[in-house]
């Protein structure tokens with residue numbers, strides 16, 4: 001049954017179906033989710049972002065104990081912006097929210113923890129993780145380190161130029177991220193003075209496919225079998241789904257998050273810098289309404305995320321989605337109910353095959369002599 005869907009990418013990466021579960025930082029992507037997707041014939045991905053080196057090592061060991069199949073470990077490599085000169089105005093606005101949540105005022109001096117990406121990558125490579133994926137850039141030394149250890153490298157891009165750069169820097173696969181996608185934009189260089197590229201998946205994927213010789217994975221707004229077949233029709237070798245996997249039983253998405261995904265629509269998200277300092281597609285919430293009403297610019301990346309971290313955590317504890325940092329894509333009405341990840345992969349495959357089946361009679365008709 002999977003033959004119609006199987007691509008060369010599947011045999012290259014030792015998977016049955018051209019379905020990649022997107023890495024989703026924020027604590028939602030559990031090792032159980034990654035292993036379940038891989039065991040079901042897709043490619044699971046674990047985000048390293050905001051995990052300690054030890055926590056990453058443990059998560060990889062958990063995945064390894066649950067599957068012998070391939071999986072990816074992912075890194076957001078956008079370097080921190082320059083430290084903000086003054087966080088007081090932003091913290092004053094956030095303090096109003098804190099007062100409602102019973103939290104003390106936020107700190108007026110923000111210090112980022114040192115980056116542990118190099119150590120994390122070392123742990124992943126030492127453990128023999130077969131695929132390393134990067135978003136927000138394509139750092140050549142990290143790509144080379146991954147290659148030297150025998151891993152293959154995926155780089156997520158948002159334009160054709162980024163795809164060409166990623167291929168030149170050694171990416172084995174580029175992941176073309178349309179503007180529909182939930183989460184951070186993977187755009188390499190984001191300056192306040194620069195317009196954010198906003199190319200949709202339908203337009204981006206075939207142009208990237210035409211521009212590079214490595215396999216392309218489509219991502220952004222793909223929620224069901226129709227989307228997977230569409231991605232393959234555009235020339236992609238696989239489809240990467242994020243939001244759709246948040247509703248699986250193995251995901252750690254909290255109930256309020258799940259409820260928003262299940263009840264919201266194609267217009268419920270927007271791209272904003274105000275949650276982390278870098279553009280990300282997120283649910284419009286009371287917190288975002290307030291920050292927007294303040295007229296303030298976001299603090300630089302990732303200072304904005306650190307400034308409001310206590311609020312996001314308290315909101316999770318209270319189950320109040322209005323003050324969480326909730327990222328999601330535009331395909332929300334297609335999210336359907338909660339299922340196990342293996343069942344989701346299976347139903348995606350069935351849907352995709354059903355769509356392919358609908359094209360078969362058209363081919364027959366087209367080939368009839370007139």
Ligand SMILES: Cc1cc2nc3c(=O)[nH]c(=O)nc-3n(C[C@H](O)[C@H](O)[C@H](O)COP(=O)(O)O)c2cc1C
Pocket residue numbers: 022023024025026028047049074075076134135156177180181182183184219220221222240241242243244327328329330331
């Ligand atoms: C909650 C959430 C967190 C995400 N975190 C990451 C991440 O850590 N690394 C990454 O490469 N992509 C991340 N993404 C983006 C995904 O890789 C992918 O581009 C996106 O989910 C595709 O759009 P979709 O959600 O409509 O399927 C995240 C997406 C979501 C929804």
